[in-house]
Amino acid sequence: MTLTRRDVEGIALLARLEISEQELPVYVGSLSRIVGFIDQLSAAATEGVEPMAHPLENQVQPLRDDQVTEVDHRDRYQGNAPLVAAGLYLVPKVIE
Amino acid sequence: MTAAEIGRGLRAGSFTSVEVTKHFLERINHAGKQLNAFITVTPERAIADAGRADARIARGEGGPLTGVPLAHKDIFCTAGVLTSCGSRMLSNFVAPYDATVVERLAAAGMVMLGKTNMDEFAMGSSNETSWYGPVRNPWDGTKVPGGSSGGSAAAVAARLVPVATGTDTGGSIRQPGALTGLTGFKPTYGRVSRYGMVAFASSLDQAGVLAQSAEDAALVLGAMAGHDARDSTSVVVPVPDYAAGLGRSMKGLRIGVIREFFGEGLEEGTGRAVRAALEGFSAMGATIVELSLPNLPLSVPTYYVVAPAECSSNLSRFDGVRFGHRCKEPRDLLDMYKRSRGEGFGAEVKRRIMTGTYVLSAGYYDAYYLKAQKVRSLINADFKRAFSEVDVLMGPTTPTPAFAIGAKVDDPITMYLNDIYTIGANLAGLPAVSVPCGLVEGLPVGLQIIGPHFAEARLLAAAHSWQLVTDWHRRLPPLFA
Helix, strand or coil: CCCCHHHHHHHHHHCCCCCCCCHHHHHHHHHHHHHHHHHHHHHCCCCCCCCCCCCCCCCCCCCCCCCCCCCCCHHHHHCCCCCEECCEECCCCCCC | CCHHHHHHHHHHCCCCHHHHHHHHHHHHHCCCHHHCCEEEECHHHHHHHHHHHHHHHHCCCCCCCCCCEEEEECCECECCEECCCCCCCCCCCECCCCCHHHHHHHHCCCEEEEEECCCHHHCCCCCCCCCCCCCCECCECCECCCCCCHHHHHHHHCCCCCCEEEEECCCCCHHHHHHHCCEEEECCCCCECCCCECCCCCCCCEEEEEECCHHHHHHHHHHHECCCCCCCCCCCCCCCCCHHHCCCCCCCCEEEEEHHHHCCCCCHHHHHHHHHHHHHHHHCCCEEEEECCCCHHHHHHHHHHHHHHHHHHHHHHCCCCCCCCCCCCCCCHHHHHHHHHHHHCCHHHHHHHHHHHHHHCCCCCHHHHHHHHHHHHHHHHHHHHHHCCCCEEEEECCCCCCCECCCCCCCHHHHHHHHCCCHHHHHHCCCEEEEEEEEECCEEEEEEEECCCCCHHHHHHHHHHHHHHCCHHHCCCHHHC
């Protein structure tokens, strides 16, 4: 299967990735090859086969007590943020 | 010297951890400079930690790894130290906490020398996708060291550090281990906590070790493994004393040789070295049977649906809001997301995010993702059937020895096929190890040993037995001998 330029533009938008004009044809080519490669799965006989949910069987999800154990790390965590003010993460205006 | 030997020397008082640490820091800065194996070196912290380890040893405290230096793949969060994941996206990210792996190995007294280079977000088989540039193979500087844990592999192979951590999603420990002559160990899915390990494909990712020997791998794995309440995928299964189990005899071990691993595409010298290793195990009293895992050839296409799907979801967290790269002067929120991600991620990461976005998108989910998860069940069933007949499976780790830098960057499919023998173990969550078993034109070749879930001790014993009768793991790259 071959992807078109429009397909790749649509995927890039869904993935929130800016792709330049120069890069676009390269991705059209390589993504088409990848899709062609994974298309060989369609030939596998999988009638009645359950999709694999987890590599291990009989694992029980351990639960912890419903208690607050974490302390406030906001200042430390926000040290990595590009833009903060008054403890808030700032982004470009969303609502006029 | 191996990590175990350094540990014994430290406890015997032959040298101090500060001396050993300085020795390796010196090698990183001089002999190893051109390999580009490290993204960050942390000398002050290392010498301070070594001093504390010496004090522990002097008090008669600590264990076999206390005072032994190591390096962490730059995918593990290290409090107060750059944790870049080989990406421009995280080139400004100073981790606010330690990964559990980092914490546990520090508690064992190991001394971190720095963070190793890697393929960006662990997506690659050659360490050429790193924002920090390619890593060179110590055996031949024109060749790749493998990936994605290529910096860890090159660092240990050149003895810039005795042992290093890695992660393996599709072969990222075993493949570089094979290409640099190391013991590369990937444990069972869930055996080691992934808390603080940057996520790539959550149903496949597992942390492990790049070591000089099975003994070292056993010691470090033992110190890393075990349940962690902070990682809900880490299993509640006791960790055996791996080092104590190394002496197990190979007599009567049933080895299955995977027929599909010896077909077209396997380079001749690699095949010869692996077959010679199988004869070696036979001489030690193991029985060898050939068997077929008919669905295994579908493991690469299955992986290239499942892993990109999970990666597209995991990497959606990099949005330029809370951490990581943000573009300059965004026009609006959408522009900020698109440009921050477009600038922050490299070409291969973008390719995988888009592949994942495509296979998960409306109308294609059933045809690709669901189909791949069904084929994954078939592959898993193949392994299960095999392990009802044999104790371990063996075959080559990679189809060829290390290839030239730049040789495969233009064709993703060719690059992806490097992992043709390693991906199966990830899809089924199995433990697997690559051990050196020969040299082809001066480049190392790896024998892969795969076991059933939680058979780490069995794999380590097999690898150790092999290393007792061979010296491939003792060979050094001529430039670093």
